Amino acid sequence: MKIEVIKIDDLTIHEHHLDIIYSADRFKFSTKIFYHDLSFSTLIEKYNQSVIERIAAHIALFEGMKLCSLFPKYYDIAKIAKNLEKPVLDLFIQIYQGVFGQHWYENNVKDYQQPEIIYPQASLGESHPVAILENTSTILAGCGGGKDSILAMKMLEESGIPFASMQYSHSVYGKPDVQHNLIAGVLAHVNPVKSHKISIYDDFIDYSFLKLYFPENSGITVPETPVSIFESLFLMLDGGYSYLSLAHEKSANTGNLFWQELDREINHQWGKGFVAEQILDNFIRKNLLSNFKYFSILQPIYDFRIFRNFSKYPEVLPKIHSCNIKKPWCKKCPKCAYVWVGLMAFFPPDIVDAVFETNLFDDEDLFPIFREMLGLSQHTPFECIGEIDESRLMMKRCFEKGLSGQSLDMFAQEILSDTTIDWQKIEQKYNYVYEQEHAIPDWLFEQIKGLL
Template identity: 25%
Template sequence: MSYIAGINAATQRTDLNEILSQIFHIAPPQFDPTTGTARFGYGLDGRLFTEILEFPRGIDPEKSRSDAFVKLLGLTAIVLGVSYFKLKAPLAIEIEGIPLTAAERDFVIDVYENGLGEFYARNNLIRFGRLVLEAPEAPGPAPGAVTLEDRTLLPIGGGKDSLVSVELLKAAGVDFTPFAVNPKGPILGCVEAIDKPALYVRRTLDAEMIRLSGQPGFYNGHVPSTAINSMIAALCALLFGYNRIVLSNERSASEGNVVFDGREANHQYSKSLEFETRIAAVLAGATGGALTYFSLLRPYSEARIAELFARETRYDHVFSSCNRNFRLSGHDGPLWCGECPKCHFVFLILAPVMQKDRLVSIFKRNLLAERQHEASFRELTGLAGQKPWECVGEILEAAACLHVLTGRPEWAGDAIVAALRDDLLAQYGEPVLLEAMRELMTDSPDHHVPAELAARIATHAL
C-alpha cells in the first residue's frame, strides 16, 4: 500500500503535505557480537537518533547470526522506536530492511497504537486506525526452531510482583536467572536479596531525543516499557540460551483507564493478557516455537499477590514500586515517596494482609492516616475522577481492600479509612464489596502458565 492511498483511507481531516513531511523512519539495526553492542537508528523531522544496547560479553558469534536472532533484533528495533516516534507522532512509519510477516505487522501496529494509548489520550492525538506502516514483506517460510536450554529468564523490576514470582519458582524447584535493563536502587537490592547471579543489559537512549521530549513542537508521554524490556529479554534468551521468559504481570493489568478515540486506553497495556498473547505468538513464530513467554502471576489479583508477598519478610526494606522516586533519583534515593498513587495503592493492598507496624516500617509513615491524600484514595477506589495513570490494580479491588480495613480496629480510625467508609458503602453496597474481596482471592483460569508449572506452584500459593 502506498502512503498516499493508506493515508487518504485513514483520515480526511489531516493535511496530506504535513503527514508526508513527517515520516518516522526505522533503519536496519546493527549488532557486534565481539563487544555485545547493538545499535538502532531512527529518523524523524530531519533528525537522526541512535539508541544503544550493551549486552554482557562472551557471546557466541554464531548465535547472533541465526535467522531467529536477526528477526528478533529487527523487531526489537521497531519496538524501541516508540520513544522516538512519539516526539512528533506522525501517521506514517517507514521500516527499512526489516521484513515482516502479516502477524508481525499486526504486532507492530498494536505496539504503536494500543501500546501508546495513554500517550495519545493525554496528548489528545487521534491515531487509532490511522497509522500507515510500510515495510518489506518477509519472504519464504518462518525461521526454523533454534536450540535453547531449558532455563528461565525472570525480569526483576524492584517491586513486590517479581519477588512473588521468585518465591513461587523457588518453591516449584524451577531454576531461573534474574534479568534487568539498567538496574538501579531497588532492582539491585532485590537481586542481592534473591542471591542469584543476574543478567543485565545497559540501554542508552539518544540524548537529543531526551532533550527534545516535551519541548515546544514536540510531544512527550508514556511508552510501553514492558514491551521494550521484553524484546530486550528475548534477545538475551537467544544469545545466552533460555527457552522461556517469565513475566510477573497480574490480571488487573488488563483493566484500562479511560475510553479515548473509541478505544480503551490502558497505562499497563503491555502488561495486559491481550498483549502477552500477542508477543508470545510473535516470539514463538520467530524462533520456531523454541522461546516461550508468559506471566506467572496472571491468575492472581493485586490483593492476592499482596497476600503472597506478605509471607516473606526478607524483601521488606529493599523493594519499591514508587515510580515517582525512580524518575526523580533513578531509585538511588528513598524507596517510597508516599505522595503518588502507586505508593498509596501498594500501601492499601498490603494493609489487610500485613501487621500494621511492619507496613509502617516499610513506608516510614502511615499513608492511611494522612488526610491530605484523600483525593488520591478516592480516585483509586472509584469514588472520584478516573483511575490514575499508574500501574495500580482494579478500582473495585482497591475499594474492597479499603472496606476490609473499616472492620479492623487497628485501621478503622485512620483518617482515610474513616473518611471513605460511608461513601464506599453508598456507592457499592456491602454485599458487592464482600463478594469482590472473595473473588480477588480466587485464582483466575485466564492465563498462559503451562499446566505442569501451574500445578507445581499451586500448593505453595494456597
C-alpha cells in the same frame, strides 16, 4: 509543529550492545541496549548472523514505537526491512493501538490510528523461526524489583524449579548502577542459577525535547513490556532458556475507563495484559524462536491475593521498589499510594512505617489520587494498579485494622457507608485462583498452583 516521518537511520550490533539511531524529521535520537554478560560474536557463532540481525531488527522496530508519541504520519523502516516479515508489521499496529489508547485520550486525539509504515516494495524478508539450542528446564524470570517479581521467584524456588533472573535498568529511571543495586537487594532473597542484566540508555526519553518542542503533548508513551520481551530473546538464545516468565497480575487486564467517543477501553496496562501476552507469545514462536514460551506466572490471581501472599516474606519488604518517579519511593504518586494501601492491608503497620516513614493516608496531595483509586473520579489513575473494588477491599482492611488518616475518613464516609456493597462477594472474586485463565504450561502450573 508536526512530525512527518520517524525513521530508523541505523542499527549496529556491537560486542556487548545494540546502538540504534532514530530520526523524527530533522531531529536525531539514540537508543543503546547493553547486555552485561552477553557476547554477540559468540552468539553469532552459536547461531548465525542472520538470526541475530533479525532479532535486533525487531527490537529496533518496537523501540521506535516511543517516537509515535509525536503522532507522525510515516514510520520509515527501510534500514531494517530485509530482517522483518509482514506479520511483525501487523503485530506493531496491534501493540501500538493497545498501548497508545491512553496517549490518544490524554491528548484528545480521535482521528489518528497509527503511522503508515513505509519501506521499499518487496524488501521485507520471510519468517524463518529457529530453535533455542541446548534447551534447558531453567526458566528466565523477569525481575523489576517489585513485590510481583519477587513473589513469582519465591514460588519457583519453593517449587524446586530452576530459574535465572533478568533485570534491566533504563536511563529514564535514573542512574543504572542505582537501579541494578536496588534490584540486587531483592534478588538476595532468592537463589537464581544465573543473573542477567540489561541497561538501556535513551536520549529521546531522557532529554527535554518533548517539553521544549511539543509542550502541548501529554508525554512520551513507551511499549515497555512488549519491547522488553524482544530484548530478552538474546538472553534466551545464549542461555538455552525456552521459557520466559514475567509477573503480571490478573488486575492488568482491566482498563482505566471506557472512552465513549472512540468506543474503546483505555488501559494503561494493556501491554502487561493477557491479550498482549498471547499475541506476543504466538508471534515469536511462529516467526522467530520455534520452541519459545512466554507467560505470566501470576496471571491466575489478582493483586489483592498477591499482596496477601507476599506478606509471607516480611524480610523482603524493605528491599522492594515500584515507583516510576523516584526510586525506591517518591511517596507522591498513584503507584506509591496504591502499594502503600496493599502493604498496610496485609503487613504489620510498623514494618511498612519503617520503609515509608510517613502516613500517606494523611497526605493532602494524595487525597485526589485515593479518590481516583476508589472509583470516585472520572477514571482510575493511569498507573499499574488494581481494580476499583480491589482498592476498596484493601482500604477496608486498613480501616478495620484501626489505621487512620484523611483518606481513610473519606473512604468510611463515601464507601463504607454504602450498605448495598456485598463485601463478601468482592473478596471472593479477588482472593480466588483462576485456574483456566492463564497461559502457564500445564506441568509448571501443577507444581506452583498450591502457592498461588
